[in-house]
Amino acid sequence: MTNNPDKMEEQKPITGGEFLIRDVKPEEVFIPDEWSEEQKMMEQMCVDFVNQEIVPHLDRIDSMEDGLMESIVTKAGAQGHSDSFK
Secondary structure (H helix, E strand, C coil), X not given: CCCCHHHCCCCCCCCCCXXXXXXXXXXXXXXXXXXXXXXXXXXXXXXXXXXXXXXXXXXXHHCCCXXXXXXXXXXXXXXXXXXHHC
């Protein structure tokens, strides 16, 4: 975004490795070292969920077992991970 209110322009958020191919200012790059405590807790909650609810069932996921993904997504939503799917 520019500081000139007459020429306000929206810039798309940086995604993935886009910072490697797009000119960006250092303050525009979001890195884990700058996460708040809440963000770090959310990360750990997601890691724990993956390790407990996904990794043990990889074979079943790969075989596309009926109802399994729906069950996992429902559990994820119940634990507050629904924003992770946006």
